[in-house]
Amino acid sequence: MDAPGLFELAEPPDSSGSGSLGTGPASGDEPLAVRMRPHTLDELVGQDHLLTPGSPLRQVVEGGQPMSVILWGPPGSGKTTIAHLVARSDDRRFRAMSALNSGVKDVRAAIEEARRVRRTGGPQTILFIDEVHRFTKTQQDSLLSAVEDRTITLLAATTENPYFSVVAPLVSRCVLLTLRELGDTDVAAVIDRALEDPRGLGKAVELTDEARDHLIRTAAGDARKALTALEAAAASRIHGSAGTAERAEAEGDPRITVAVVEAAIDTAAVRYDRDGDGHYDVASAFIKSLRGSDVDAAMHYLARMVVAGEDPRFIARRLVIFASEDVGMADPTALQTATAAATAVERIGLPEARINLAQAVVHLATAPKSNAVITAIDEAIGDVRSGKIGPVPPDLRDAHYKGSAELGHGAAYVYPHDDPLGVVPQRYAPDVVAGHDYYRPTRHGDEAAIADRLEKLRRIVRKRADD
Structure with missing residues (x-):
């Protein structure tokens, strides 16, 4: 045994x-x-x-x-x-x-x-x-x-x-x-083989082009999911396993339509093309609704993506990006929530992960908004790419290797933790960008307190010892 x-x-x-x-x-x-x-x-x-x-x-x-x-x-x-x-x-x-x-x-x-x-x-x-x-x-x-x-x-x-x-x-x-996630062409090949092969449905039913597209879309790259849905739809035609009205419609009609597929798998057909304009339109409306703090509209577009078979990892990635790009330091916990939702998607998957995504949507839509973080990094990257790359100040250079002292590395470096305030006047940035404010916090949410603190920090740090 x-x-x-x-x-x-x-x-x-x-x-x-x-x-x-x-x-x-x-x-x-x-x-x-x-x-x-x-x-x-x-x-x-x-x-x-x-x-x-x-x-x-x-x-x-x-x-x-x-x-x-x-x-x-x-x-x-x-x-x-x-x-x-x-x-x-x-x-x-x-x-x-x-x-x-x-x-x-x-x-x-x-x-x-x-x-x-x-x-x-x-x-x-x-x-x-x-x-x-x-x-x-x-x-x-x-x-x-x-x-x-x-x-x-x-x-x-x-x-x-x-x-x-x-x-x-x-x-x-x-x-x-x-193994790669199956593409729509791959799922289509699996469906077509099942329709024709004697091991499968053996030409007992016909699948309309619209129903075929709907099966492919809702399968989201999962061949097993596509075949399970196809079998349920075919059963309603072959055995009349759907409701009375469906049996009457199916009598003598081997065609599987979108309506038959919907009834079989209890999923509404949403006009949403995962690879076409509809995909980008809905995703764009989703992000703009979050940015505009309309939690109800954002929840609607989330539902449309979930029902249409959108890859939940795509949704989660957009939420993680949004948390830093549009909320940022106005609510630092937003990134934690979005990242947690992304982790839940990976570990749990749909349908349960829809709840985690919805929680993240509520948090991000209702959070105070700030784009100061993305503005700061993009402006800094722009300066670097334009050639504003000065030498690292000598006091900040590595002073741990033999001979560094003779080069003057770290000679005048002041350890901030030795100061009662934990902040000291010191030159950190290269001269070419010294004094430039990349990060400009808003007065929204937690960023208002950060703005007040940052003003004091810059005043101390940028004050030269000989001033």
Whole structure:
């Protein structure tokens, strides 16, 4: 009997939990996304950069030189599909584990079993760990020696950046393969194949161009999401699973329209093109509503982007930028809120992360506004690019290396912490820009207090000792 949380993809599901990732031989009634999984690497869409002859991915799938691999990519990009392709190999033993329901005990049991099989002349074991970023440091560390001596060949999948979510020793022992988010053309190819292929819908329904575009838009680069929505829409046509009015409309009509897709996935069709003018118009209106402190309009445009399938990371990035560009020091906590929302998007994802984005929108829209920060840095960059780059004052130069004293470096530097006020008269800027006020705070919010303090600071700092 397998250890808890483990299963062998090449065998039928059993009571050990082997069905937890939807694996095992096809029975004909699996979800459309499962039935349409590629049977060969050449059917994998959107990852051409990984499919060159002799590439690490081909070696892993086709049984070349054994190497441990971390697959990093967004949901629906093909990580689990690659695991299934590896599992189809006849000359290797394939075990799988989900980090959601497995612990150190399960990891060690899998390693010991792999070691026993190898000692008795059995095949090499490939251990697939889904969502490896959810493993604790201890759980990840428990894999190190087995990966190092090739007791197992690790195939790990994650949606999180491995350099932050996976321990460095494990990353260094693996080949990192980055899967790209599927583009609209890739998702379209997946949908079209499912409509035609006997494994899928086998031409039982017809998809209108508008409905196809809507499916692509709401999928947001996630092939699994697109196929799930397509299956729900097709079911309402084939089986009449929608409401009474929908069944009457569907009778004898195999067409899937936008209305059918909406009813099936409970998502309103919003006229919003993620790659066209609509995308930029809505995003522009969103930012301008925040800048204008109209929280209700900003919330409306946020809702339009969420419903239309906009990448939540795009929204989060705009909020983080806005927090510094349009709020700045008028409310320094705005950047903290926006950054926290961006982190929540990465860790949680939609639909729950819509709440985090909405909280950030409320904070940023109602916060006092100031563009003094962006004005300061852009003006300073402009001066540097125009050639205003004077020598660093001698008193500020590095005085730690041998010979620096003879050059006069740091000779007259005054340590501010030695002064009761913590601020001393001293020349910091090069002469070419000395006395220039880049940062000009407003009187809005917290920046009013900063403006008062800054006036005093400049008066002290710019007062020469001999004045």
